[in-house]
Amino acid sequence: MNADPIVGKSVPRKEGRDKVTGRSQYVDDMTLPNMLFGATVRSQIPRGRIKKITFGPDIAWDEFVVVSANDIPGKNCISLIGDDQPCLATEFVNHPEEPILLLAHPDRHLLPTAVQAVSIEYDPLPAIFTIDESERCTQVIWGENNVFKTYLIEKGDLDSVWEKAGYIVEGEYTTGAQEQLYIENNGMIAAFDPAHGITVWGSLQCPYYIHKALMALCNLPAEKVRVVQMETGGAFGGKEDYPSMIAAHAALLAIKSGRPVKIIYDRLEDMVATTKRHPSRTRHRTAVSRDGKILGGEIDFTIDGGAYATLSSVVLSRGAIHAGGPYYWPSVRIRAKAVATNAPPHGAFRGFGAPQSLFAMERHMDRIAQTVGLSPVEIRRRNFLQPGQATTTEQVVREPIDLGKLLDRALEISDYHAKRQSFASRHQVGTFRKGMGIAAFLHGAGFTGSGERYLSSVVGVEGCADGSVRVLVSSTEFGQGTKTVLSQIAAEALGLPYENVIVAQPDTFEVPNSGPTVASRTVMVVGSLVKSAALGIAQILISSNLLREGYSPDEFRAACRQHVSKHGQFRCWSRYEAPAGIFWDDEKYRGEAYAAFAWAVYIAEVTVDLTTYSVSVDDFVALQEVGRVLHPLLARGQIIGGVAQGIGFSLYEKVVWQNGRMQNGQMTNYIMPTSSDLPPIRVFFEELGNVHGAYGAKGIGELPMDGPAPAVVNAVEDALGTRFDSIPLLPEEIMDALLDPSRQNDATLSCEGR
């Protein structure tokens, strides 16, 4: 076996050489002979009945392939959790940019003009665009009451706490939509032949989501649908569900034309038509004792799902479960609701509801601190969950996590106390105001509740003819390092050098369904399955007497070669089994919500320039406990990248809506952070280990998205003494608030040291 552990080492990224040499093949880099290019004709209004479609003059329409809903062989829907979203609108449109017709032509340059030449007449219907409008049911646009999904989480006897409370603290917090803004726009290529069925190649996160959607749409059996992931240039949740739509469109054009069809969105189309983070509104009403302990509270968490249900129910679930933050609630009632509006459906984005509800929780903690007269540090310390205590869903914390210690370490690294004192002693006069903000939070790894049990993921490991092993998973690489870390796990399990493990390209003809690449589940859940399947390969070789225990890598390779030459290809499969003693009640939303939580304390230091009202983040400390860190370089890269997106979410990234359509769908006017906008982001890990994941790893991908927004906004409030409860917090919002005397805090005096 290996003397040198591979897990815990920063081995070279598997596909790194191809990425730095430009050899990686992304979908737009691929060309098939005789290929057509596809484009989408979309709704220009938010809601209405389609009256008439006219194909304008001056276009050689006979050269174009035109697809409408009538050309769909199976069911006109993008099958996901529910089946309410059509692939192509027929009678009604329910949001701007809803797909209505598809065009294809051999010359991609002719498509924009052709799309423009299709004119659609509508009978417009009144539309709704905000959570408030949706709740008032001025127009019912979905179901009976515009509600996609509700959850109720109840714990303890909430009704009795109000009279015991020393303080009752209320607050309302909102977050805006956020565009994932992966640098590679969405794209798909589809090819069809009647004998083999449909094949799609694309930029995507979840091959089997697309597989399922195409089976229903094309009315084809599983073996006649093939989905292949190309190198994918960023995703962040934005390529979880919408790629099924684009694959469906490319497939329909390929079926009708009999030729391969490529659809590549340009930036504008990608931004205005595809999914974004759900806008949210959270209301807190909290009973707190005189000494600053939470006694109980009501949390109403509502998200805007857009026009169709898509992933809203699961985003809502994660947001609701995280809404109480890393605190002990003796009693709580969390009401969560996802509502419909006439905007394009909102979808997955790193964090999946948790950044929204945790923004509210962590802003609210600062408000509680001010009300009670404690510091932001002390209020958190007095309410942190302790091992043995139960979360809002009654999940008992079994890990030896010490959040107070985590907080202390973050305070020390950031030099919090000294800095805060020095900012206060400067009386905050002049043009530049400085402040410090804290966010403490948690993030559950893997699917929620019984989700992993339903997914029942399968992973394969293959012994190859050259003595190496190949990992077969549908888990996709899109920057996080999936291939690298899963290779480390297999190599470690088998005692082989890292170079002896390769990972198959995700292709549904080749790899089993190991679930979607979402929910910070790849390393913890899929990684564990990779480990057991890899060990199974060694067992096969040992039980066929080709290998003995305590083998060397050379002996393993020789045995593997021998096995393949004797018996041909051999593979070992491993299927997810829920750990014993895990209890989850889907009805009451109670029990073990996640197999493991990652924990974190982030601290932001900001300067607000009162001339321009702009905020700059000067320092950022990100300290987290994520179990064992399997690849320090990748883990650090994940955290820094997540924090950067979180800073964008809080200070820069504003989707400007008009009648349900994004008005700033360009990189020129939707602003994400550049290298000049970001502070040094300092990353630190605590490692407690975790029994569930492979080699003690928990999920890491989404966690860093949760903390930056509240930490930054808490710091801005600390600097200015003015409350800000909505993000994104742009300079104009700061200016408006500072010019409005009613927005000044009652509790601007420093309460430090009490």
Added chain:
Amino acid sequence: MSDSRGGSDKLEISFTVNGEPKKVRSYPMERLLDVLRLGLGLTGAKEGCGEGECGSCSVLMDGTLVNSCLVPALQAAGTSIVTIEGLAHGERLHVLQEAFLECGGAQCGICTPGMILAALHLLNQKPEPTIENIREGFSGNLCRCTGYSQILEAVAEAARRRSTA
């Protein structure tokens, strides 16, 4: 994407790409990005925004860093272009490519070719850049994965290796 042919006929355009003389037939207003990707099969330059904001299509034109989505083919006539494909010698990586690999400068990889060319341009101008030079030098190249730190570290590391080589 707009119709970039502008009613004109195709012209023969000669230029040097990665040290080799090339001739392509292209419409004068066709984007250099499309000429490279579709005409020459050099797909390392990527389209991220098509309007000069993201820098994923960055290439060097006569030593200057340009967004190839904004350069008409005609303007590239007679120039010398360097793309990501021109950096490694066979299997031997350029020092910047090595540093990006080792420092975690590439995650999803889509911005990486543009980033590496921006880095090459920066190091050609300032062989020993400060961290502020690097931050500024990259403010025209967007990356959504890394938060930039490991890219900046890769450039600093490459500069260090070049100065000690």
